[in-house]
Amino acid sequence: MKHHSIQLACAAMAATLAALPAFSHAGVRVCTFPGSPSTALDHSVAKAVFKTAGLDVSFVREAIGEGDDDGVSPKELHKVLAKHCDVIAGFPRSSVADGSDSKLRFSASYLRSGYVSVGLRDRRAQSDAPDIVAATYASPAQLIAVQQRDVELDLENTSESTVDAVANGRARRAIVWYPALVAYRGKHPQTRFVTASTRSAYADWSLVFAFAPEAAPLQKRIDRAIATMSADGRLATLTKDWALPADEKTAQTTPAYLDGPSRGAADAHIVRVDASTTADPAFSQAQVAHGKTLYASSCAKCHGPDLQGITAPALRGPSFAPASAKAHPIGAIFQYMASNMPADKPGKMRDQDYADIMAFLLHSNGYGASTAKLTADAARASTTPLAARTAQ
Ligand code: HEC
Numbered sequence: 117m118k119h120h121s122i123q124l125a126c127a128a129m130a131a132t133l134a135a136l137p138a139f140s141h142a143g144v145r146v147c148t149f150p151g152s153p154s155t156a157l158d159h160s161v162a163k164a165v166f167k168t169a170g171l172d173v174s175f176v177r178e179a180i181g182e183g184d185d186d187g188v189s190p191k192e193l194h195k196v197l198a199k200h201c202d203v204i205a206g207f208p209r210s211s212v213a214d215g216s217d218s219k220l221r222f223s224a225s226y227l228r229s230g231y232v233s234v235g236l237r238d239r240r241a242q243s244d245a246p247d248i249v250a251a252t253y254a255s256p257a258q259l260i261a262v263q264q265r266d267v268e269l270d271l272e273n274t275s276e277s278t279v280d281a282v283a284n285g286r287a288r289r290a291i292v293w294y295p296a297l298v299a300y301r302g303k304h305p306q307t308r309f310v311t312a313s314t315r316s317a318y319a320d321w322s323l324v325f326a327f328a329p330e331a332a333p334l335q336k337r338i339d340r341a342i343a344t345m346s347a348d349g350r351l352a353t354l355t356k357d358w359a360l361p362a363d364e365k366t367a368q369t370t371p372a373y374l375d376g377p378s379r380g381a382a383d384a385h386i387v388r389v390d391a392s393t394t395a396d397p398a399f400s401q402a403q404v405a406h407g408k409t410l411y412a413s414s415c416a417k418c419h420g421p422d423l424q425g426i427t428a429p430a431l432r433g434p435s436f437a438p439a440s441a442k443a444h445p446i447g448a449i450f451q452y453m454a455s456n457m458p459a460d461k462p463g464k465m466r467d468q469d470y471a472d473i474m475a476f477l478l479h480s481n482g483y484g485a486s487t488a489k490l491t492a493d494a495a496r497a498s499t500t501p502l503a504a505r506t507a508q
Contacts, residue, residue: 143172144334147180147201153275153299154227154323157358158206161226162325164354169341176201197328203338207326210256221335224342225322227355229294230313231257234282237308250281250290256321256427257291259418260314262460276300283307293321298358311361396483397446397498399475399490407476410469414458423480428459432480433504443501450474450495467492481505 144166148158159175166173180196197204197220209222250270251261257278261269270287272278275296281287283304291314301309313319327335345351352359412421418428423436430436437443454470455463465473471492479485482505 143174144203145176145201146173147176147196147204148206149180149204151274152206153293153296154206154358156299156302157227157295157355158323161351161354162203162205164350165226165325165338165341165345168345168350169337171337180204197326202327202331202334204326207324208321209324210321219329221327221329221331223325223327223335223338225324226342226351227295227323227358229321229323229358229360231260231291231319231321232294232297232311232360233314234279234290234292234297235288235310236282237310246286246288248281248287250278250287252278252292255293256319257293259427259459260319261291263456263462279309282309294360295358313360396500397478397490397494398486398488399471399478399483400487401485403472403475403490404479404485406469407472407474407479410465410473411476414461414465415473418459423477431477437481437502437504439503443503446474446478446498446500446502447496449477449502450492450498454492454496471495478502 146159146162146166148155152158162173162175180192193204207220207222209225246268248268248270249261250272251257252275253271253273255275257275258269258271261267270281272281275292276299278290278292279297279300282290283300294311297309297311301307325335325338342351345354411419411423415431418426419431420426423432424430425435450470453473454465454467458464468491471490471494474495475485475490481502
């Protein structure tokens with residue numbers, strides 16, 4: 117598990133970092149993630165950007181370890197930035213994952229890229245392959261793939277073997293981060309692929325430089341260099357092989373969770389109601405406690421132990437439950453959750469368990485418990501808008 121679990125780990129990171137040492141004659145020390153498909157790009161962009169900023173760079177190898185099965189831990193990155201590097205190049209960020217309370221500083225993005233659906237150009241080879249979708253284990257690709265209906269999954273350990281599953285006919289399609297496909301093509305120029313975007317909020321990632329919190333002056337200088345190179349076209353030239361092809365068609369693979377309450381066009385399906393005409397649904401303290409346990413075992417790994425959002429959106433505070441004009445009815449959120457969550461086993465929990473989790477979500481967003489019990493039917497029928505009543 118290399119690059120992709122690193123993405124998950126990084127997104128979750130909230131590290132406190134030691135002060136940056138003064139730059140030595142070796143210049144600014146740049147680290148990249150081991151095994152990342154974008155390393156070649158990260159190096160060439162770092163060289164050019166730091167040169168534009170008037171700084172020398174040296175690349176530090178092996179500073180970031182391979183990590184264990186859960187990827188590189190925040191603690192390890194903390195150590196790396198304190199000891200071995202001044203900046204981490206090729207740090208992946210996503211709009212969904214940025215809900216985490218990371219204390220790192222980030223530059224502007226130098227590459228925006230997404231997860232794509234990949235097949236073989238040769239149609240005959242494609243139709244011979246079993247109707248299986250390959251994805252990299254514990255990565256955003258897996259989250260996107262599990263939402264697709266009526267497909268069998270082939271979970272692979274690396275992004276390279278995920279592309280390979282399509283190239284060698286183990287799967288008909290694969291969901292991969294586009295730079296992984298670019299890296300694969302570099303090694304296997306004879307294989308012809310077709311790509312299509314996966315329309316998921318979760319598919320959209322950017323590569324940035326990450327700095328320790330104290331490195332504000334360095335980060336500003338790098339941002340100016342990125343802006344300069346973006347204006348004069350040099351950045352586009354450097355990244356052109358890695359950027360998503362512009363003429364790409366949208367795949368018919370829209371994940372079910374795009375129908376969720378919080379994202380764009382999906383909002384149109386949800387009826388808004390006037391807060392003044394509705395009452396809070398009642399729920400008990402015992403349900404909150406039980407819901408909390410269920411949340412910890414089935415939801416926290418994606419939404420965060422404190423509901424703060426990691427690889428999935430926050431489930432407390434105004435980003436989840438905005439003030440009433442924009443709020444979604446509790447019933448809509450309940451129905452969405454009960455049919456789409458947990459994303460790795462959608463709809464598989466008991467109705468009453470979903471109701472208990474709803475009680476926990478309400479309580480976490482500042483609603484008070486009573487002695488009455490919240491049933492799944494009552495939750496489903498509630499037109500009360502969920503609007504956070506806590507500061508967080
Ligand atoms: C494997 C990861 C994963 C797990 C586990 C998971 N979720 Fe999610 N959840 C997601 C993702 C990703 C989204 C965002 C979908 C989107 O809007 O694009 C989401 C969205 C949601 C939303 C809608 C939030 C919003 O603002 O759009 C709710 C509510 C939710 N999840 C509740 C839960 C609950 C409750 C559980 C546990 C029973 C759970 N989720 C488990 C990944 C997960």
